[in-house]
Amino acid sequence: MKTFDSKSLLKDFTPEIEKTSIAWWVTLITFIGIFLLGVHALGRQVSEGHIVTGMRDNVVWGIYIVNFIFFMGLSYAGALLSGVLHLYKAEWRKPVIRIAELITVISLLIGPFFIFFCVGRLDRLHYLVLYPRIQSPITWDVIAITTDLFGCILFLYLSIIEDLALLRDSLELNVPAWKKKLYKFLAMSYTGTPEQRKHLSQARNIMAAMIIAIAIIVYSVLAWIFGVTLQPGWHSTIFGPYFVIAAVYSGTGLMIIVMWLFRKIYRLEKYITLRHFCNVGYILLVIGAFYGYFTFADYLTKWYGSQKMDALLIDKLFSNFFWLFIFANYIGILIPIIIIGIRKFRTINNIFIAAIITLLALWVNRFLIVIPTLETPYLPIQDHRIDWIQYSSTWVEWSLSAAGVAVFAILIMLFSKLIPIISISEMIEVEDTSDETI
Amino acid sequence: MENNDSKTSSRRRFLREGLLLGTGALAAAPLLQSCAEEHTMPADKVKVLTPDGKVLEVDRANLKEVKGSQLATTKEAIQGLPGRKFVMVIDLAKCKNARKCTEACQEGHDLSKDMEWIRIYLLQDSPETSPYWFPRPCFHCDNPMCVSVCPVGATYKRTDGIVLVDADRCIGCKFCMTGCPYSARVFNWKEPKPQSLEEKDYSPELNVPAKEGTVGKCVFCADKLRNNELPRCVTACPMGVIYFGNILDDTITNGDETIRFSDIMKERSGYRYLETLGTVPSVFYLPPVGRMFPVERGLESIDDETKSRYKNVDYVKNLSKPK
Numbered sequence: 001m002k003t004f005d006s007k008s009l010l011k012d013f014t015p016e017i018e019k020t021s022i023a024w025w026v027t028l029i030t031f032i033g034i035f036l037l038g039v040h041a042l043g044r045q046v047s048e049g050h051i052v053t054g055m056r057d058n059v060v061w062g063i064y065i066v067n068f069i070f071f072m073g074l075s076y077a078g079a080l081l082s083g084v085l086h087l088y089k090a091e092w093r094k095p096v097i098r099i100a101e102l103i104t105v106i107s108l109l110i111g112p113f114f115i116f117f118c119v120g121r122l123d124r125l126h127y128l129v130l131y132p133r134i135q136s137p138i139t140w141d142v143i144a145i146t147t148d149l150f151g152c153i154l155f156l157y158l159s160i161i162e163d164l165a166l167l168r169d170s171l172e173l174n175v176p177a178w179k180k181k182l183y184k185f186l187a188m189s190y191t192g193t194p195e196q197r198k199h200l201s202q203a204r205n206i207m208a209a210m211i212i213a214i215a216i217i218v219y220s221v222l223a224w225i226f227g228v229t230l231q232p233g234w235h236s237t238i239f240g241p242y243f244v245i246a247a248v249y250s251g252t253g254l255m256i257i258v259m260w261l262f263r264k265i266y267r268l269e270k271y272i273t274l275r276h277f278c279n280v281g282y283i284l285l286v287i288g289a290f291y292g293y294f295t296f297a298d299y300l301t302k303w304y305g306s307q308k309m310d311a312l313l314i315d316k317l318f319s320n321f322f323w324l325f326i327f328a329n330y331i332g333i334l335i336p337i338i339i340i341g342i343r344k345f346r347t348i349n350n351i352f353i354a355a356i357i358t359l360l361a362l363w364v365n366r367f368l369i370v371i372p373t374l375e376t377p378y379l380p381i382q383d384h385r386i387d388w389i390q391y392s393s394t395w396v397e398w399s400l401s402a403a404g405v406a407v408f409a410i411l412i413m414l415f416s417k418l419i420p421i422i423s424i425s426e427m428i429e430v431e432d433t434s435d436e437t438i
Numbered sequence: 439m440e441n442n443d444s445k446t447s448s449r450r451r452f453l454r455e456g457l458l459l460g461t462g463a464l465a466a467a468p469l470l471q472s473c474a475e476e477h478t479m480p481a482d483k484v485k486v487l488t489p490d491g492k493v494l495e496v497d498r499a500n501l502k503e504v505k506g507s508q509l510a511t512t513k514e515a516i517q518g519l520p521g522r523k524f525v526m527v528i529d530l531a532k533c534k535n536a537r538k539c540t541e542a543c544q545e546g547h548d549l550s551k552d553m554e555w556i557r558i559y560l561l562q563d564s565p566e567t568s569p570y571w572f573p574r575p576c577f578h579c580d581n582p583m584c585v586s587v588c589p590v591g592a593t594y595k596r597t598d599g600i601v602l603v604d605a606d607r608c609i610g611c612k613f614c615m616t617g618c619p620y621s622a623r624v625f626n627w628k629e630p631k632p633q634s635l636e637e638k639d640y641s642p643e644l645n646v647p648a649k650e651g652t653v654g655k656c657v658f659c660a661d662k663l664r665n666n667e668l669p670r671c672v673t674a675c676p677m678g679v680i681y682f683g684n685i686l687d688d689t690i691t692n693g694d695e696t697i698r699f700s701d702i703m704k705e706r707s708g709y710r711y712l713e714t715l716g717t718v719p720s721v722f723y724l725p726p727v728g729r730m731f732p733v734e735r736g737l738e739s740i741d742d743e744t745k746s747r748y749k750n751v752d753y754v755k756n757l758s759k760p761k
Contacts, residue, residue, distance in 0.1 A: 049628035049650050050610075057624050060612040120610020120625065120651030127590045127609050138589035138613055230583060230619045230715050377621045378712060379574065382559055382747040385552070 004427050010170055013420035016266050017167075018174050020417065028413055031406040038403020041396040042117065050120060052396045058381050059374040059391035064118040066366045067401050071111035071408075072145075072222055073247035073362065074254050078104025078152060079215035081255060081280070082159075086208040092279050094426040095271045099258050101156045102421075103251065104211075106411045108149050110404050117400055137225045144218040151214050155207040157186075161200060162425035165190045179418070219244045226369065232309035233302070233373035242294045246362060249291045252284045253336075253358030258412070260352040262421050271422050274348055281340040281351045284358065292333035295365075299329075313376045320390075321372055324364050332361020509641035509661055512606060518598030523720075524658055525599070525699060526575065526669075527681040527690050527708065530726035533558070533571040534677060535736025537744070542674030546659070548646050550631045553624050555656040556671050560736070560748040569753040570726035571736050573679065575671065576601065576622040576656035577711070577719030584614035584623065593653070599685075599720050600658050602642040608652040615653060619715050623655045668693055677730065685720075 045052050055062045081100040085093035116122060132139045164187035167173060168180065190196055223243035226234040236242075256277065263272045302310040317325045336354035339345045371391050375381070381389050415421075483495050535558050543549070543556050555575065562569040578601045585595050592607035593614055603614075615623045626648050633647030640647060643660035659669035667673075672680045673693050681697070683690030688699045702708065706724040733753070737745060748754045 050625070051628040056627070057615070058621065060615045060625060115611075118611070120612070120653075121608065121649075124590075124607075124609045127607065131590045131607065133589055133591045136587050136589040136613070138587070138611060142589070225613070226616075229587070229617050230717075231616060374616065378619045379559055379621050380561075380750070381621075382557075382750075384743045384746040 006166060006424060006428050009424045009427055010166065013422060013424060014173055017417060017420065024413070028410065031409045034406035035403045035410065038400045038406070041399035045117070045396050046122065052394060054387065054391050054393040054397060056388045058377060058388060059371060061118060061370055061374065062391055063367065063393045063397050063401060064114045065370055066363065067404055068111050068114035069222060069366045070250065070363050071107045071114065071404065072219065073250045074107035075104045075111065075152070076215055076219065076247040076251035079211050080248050080251065082155070083208045083212040086204065092276060095422045096255070096259055096276050096280065097426065098159065098421060098423045099262065100255055101159060102412060102415060103254055103258060104152045105156050106408055108152055110407055112145060114404065137221060137228055140221045141225065144214070144221045148214045148218045151207065151211045155211050158200060158204050158207060159423065160419050161187060161190050162192070163419055163423060165192065166424055216244055219247045231373050232376060233313045233369070236298060238294060238298050242298065245287060245291045245294055246365060249284070249287045250359055250362035252280060252287060253355040253362070256280050256284065256351055256355035257359065260348065266421060268422060271427070277348045277351045278346060281346065284355065285337055285340040288333055288336050288358070295329050295333070309376065309378060313372060316372050316376055317368065321368055324368060328361045328364040328368055332357055332365065508665060509639060510643050510664060512604055512640070512642055515602060515642040515660065516594060516596065518596030518600065519663060521686065522598040523685045524578070524663065525683060525685040525690065526721045527699065527702065527724060528573055528721065529679050529681065529724040530570050530572065531724060531729045532677045532679045533573060534731040535571045535740065536676055537740065538674040538676055539573060539671035539680065542670040546670040547644065548631065548633045548648065555624065555654065560751050560754070562751050562753050565752045568726070569733050569751060571733065574620060574622065575721060577620055577717065577721045578658055580718035580720065581716060583617040583619065583717060587613045587617040589613065600660050602657055602660065603645065603653055603655060604642045605645060605649045605652045605654070606640065610651040610653065612653065619712060619717065623653050625653055626650045
């Protein structure tokens with residue numbers, strides 16, 4: 001049986017930390033450019049007011065809120081995969097667990113910014129803390145998200161301490177002095193004594209269990225922002241669990257995409273194999289089936305009962321939003337299930353494509369939750385201004401959305417230059433299965 | 439008994455002073471400040487007392503109401519008026535979409551033309567039933583969803599039933615707007631049009647000056663009520679559609695006639711809009727039975743832009759169809 005040892009692992013992973021290719025810089029600068037466009041758009045929004053967005057008095061929440069739900073959902077990848085797999089001690093998780101944790105923290109950092117963009121008075125944001133009202137689901141959200149963020153950062157940190165110590169102690173590592181100093185500082189004089197190992201392992205077990213619970217709370221609270229209102233399409237008891245499932249679905253999809261990208265770019269074929277894609281794929285399949293079932297159950301009861309407002313909403317979904325609805329709730333569920341469910345289709349690239357479809361479908365799903373409901377108020381919209389009747393997002397909103405994606409890429413790129421994207425300490429003594437076929 | 443007496447007298451005072459709206463306020467109002475609200479009355483002379491004690495005789499037509507003279511501070515505005523619980527009754531049989539309520543409201547609150555705190559809908563419950571004009575102010579619900587969901591306590595419910603928004607506290611999250619099932623709230627998407635009051639005179643009871651990035655809505659003219667006057671929409675309506683009063687006194691008035699709230703509810707089968715939602719509105723409607731005007735009168739007097747609002751109503755669609 002062939003296993004990995006720390007020397008060979010370090011040799012394989014450290015080149016990415018030591019050297020940086022021109023292509024990497026070009027990519028980074030491109031993303032920074034997109035980010036700066038977003039900054040410009042935000043400047044316009046602040047100086048001219050929210051009139052530069054497509055939001056109006058009926059559709060008061062646009063794609064900012066869609067992005068917010070979307071990014072918060074992505075953060076679920078880590079909560080589920082790292083938390084659950086850690087607790088169940090699934091061996092195959094080891095090469096992919098750090099990617100999951102990273103996605104969690106970064107998307108959790110980005111998500112709330114979309115709420116900030118949506119808020120009319122950015123200068124009064126601190127009122128949320130100064131004058132909080134615990135009756136409001138937004139206050140629940142503030143508490144839940146901050147707790148989740150701290151928990152996830154702590155969990156990520158606990159899982160990189162061992163690697164930081166390895167990097168600090170490696171004599172062959174050729175990095176600038178500031179990086180060495182940073183490793184030394186962050187490793188907190190961890191040397192791997194039995195007692196230290198025990199404490200670290202206990203801490204990680206506790207945090208793994210906690211972030212699963214916190215993540216469920218965060219996502220349910222998010223759903224209740226919509227669920228507790230009386231609006232048709234939102235006022236539904238299924239919303240809490242539905243949002244949780246949808247979040248895991250999109251998070252798992254992003255996980256596969258990031259795994260595929262790092263495998264290609266950092267040449268990790270030896271470590272991230274078809275087996276890992278299949279295993280994460282199976283999770284995607286099961287969650288996708290649940291998500292499809294929840295979606296069906298929600299729309300079936302609304303359609304069959306066909307109360308006036310529900311009927312109007314479903315009419316709208318199947319007319320104005322027809323193709324988006326088909327994409328989000330048919331293609332986005334069936335195609336990933338077919339690709340992963342049938343052995344013949346189950347290749348790394350196909351699973352990657354399934355994941356992309358999942359991710360896009362879930363963004364559209366959130367769009368279809370937010371916008372059509374706001375376009376269907378109890379009192380019919382009677383207005384001569386077309387933008388007051390139908391929401392259409394503007395370049396400002398799209399620029400800021402793109403900036404969110406760019407920041408995600410920038411942060412993940414920068415992190416991968418600091419710490420190996422695959423956990424060295426976890427990989428030690430793992431069986432090398434790269435030659436195996438499934 | 440004593441309690442009853444004080445209630446009766448306060449009701450009388452409310453009604454008397456409410457009915458005397460205009461004369462009282464105008465006579466007390468010197469020509470000191472500029473303001474948007476001009477009254478066009480017969481050109482007779484009135485005597486006014488200036489702050490330095492001189493009595494002047496001026497043309498009544500030149501008088502302007504002074505805004506902000508007796509506005510409650512933000513702190514005072516949190517307290518409801520004691521012994522009052524306000525109620526509005528809108529008689530749908532009388533409304534002909536004259537839009538005077540909307541205009542008076544916009545003028546009184548320095549709203550631009552595209553912002554309406556009281557909005558007139560043309561409703562038709564089903565293609566077979568008759569259409570009717572439906573003015574919709576804020577319903578000042580007793581179980582207000584907007585107040586429940588506000589994360590910073592910027593919108594609140596007073597003891598007299600009024601729901602207000604403090605534009606100095608509002609962070610503009612718009613959660614209240616999605617919470618309100620009646621679309622009663624509007625957002626200041628851009629810098630508001632020039633306002634007649636300065637920041638230091640701001641009161642949630644009038645909500646002037648408006649602030650960009652915050653939410654506004656009908657305030658039941660809480661500033662007028664504090665001075666025992668009727669809301670602007672009530673006095674502006676030429677048909678006397680809107681009745682207003684104190685439910686604790688069981689009396690409502692549209693400025694011309696004063697009636698018992700409980701009697702009219704019984705006689706005319708008053709109802710609240712979307713009662714099933716459980717928001718418990720303070721605004722009641724009288725069904726459009728025995729109408730004073732045919733519904734099409736409401737389409738005649740308005741401009742094409744406003745007319746185009748109603749183009750999707752079945753009744754309006756059928757009008758344009760060749761017979």
